[in-house]
Amino acid sequence: MMQYSTSDAALVRKYMDGDETALSTLINRHQQKLYSFIYSKVFDRTITEDVFQDTFIKVIRTLKRGKYNEEGKFLPWVMRISHNLVIDHFRKNSRMPKFEGKGDFSIFDVLKEDTLNAEKMLIKEQIESDVRELIHELPEDQKEVLIMRIYKDMSFKDIAEQTDVSINTALGRMRYALINLRKVIEEHNIVLTNY
Structure with missing residues (x-):
């Protein structure tokens, strides 16, 4: 013993x-x-x-x-x-959000939630980290629009002016960024938790 x-x-x-x-x-x-x-x-x-x-x-x-x-x-x-x-x-x-191709990307609504308990805070931090990593896999023009829209909270009008493209082009890039991000998320099998 x-x-x-x-x-x-x-x-x-x-x-x-x-x-x-x-x-x-x-x-x-x-x-x-x-x-x-x-x-x-x-x-x-x-x-x-x-x-x-x-x-x-x-x-x-x-x-x-x-x-x-x-x-x-x-x-x-x-x-x-x-x-x-x-x-x-x-x-x-946890229940996972469903990705229908309409409106803004629901994960970012999830990430802005402020009143989270300790477990959910840990999960939120991990998801944010996972998503930030995946954003870097997007084509440069899509990544730029996504970061301006999500992290800098810029309007599409401001994004269009800053990137020197039409609003429609900015919207299109955002749309493709979200489609590609969803694909990458599925490929990496990342679980996006709905609070």
Whole structure:
């Protein structure tokens, strides 16, 4: 039986060297704190247990591949894994907006919502980050119009003047930007959560 005084880092090393009991010691040591952390996010015992199990499946896979390198920071690392799994859970289980080709792009209405709880804030930040990355994949003229319209809140009249094109051309570029962005979102399988 291992002593409680054995550090997390030493237990991780022992487990990576083939000592299966070292992992049990780590799980038992941090179970309560991790379980409480997950429960505080999801408020559901079944989901908490699922996320808890998924967290340790991921931990085991990472350790078995020898990819763990955060010596001495085992618990924060495990909590980060569970935190990401909680975000995944909320993203998968929230209703997704449907993209009909009319009006402005609904995701940006979602992103402007101010009254979000902690989980939704995390998801919102991740979606914003994902969308910003994808915008860079658009053709330059479409990207320019989209950024002016969405992030700078410019009118199509102002966009047309600044880019030296007609309003119809600016509208057309915005339309194509949104069509292309939807395609890229589907290709990357990014989940846009509806609040």
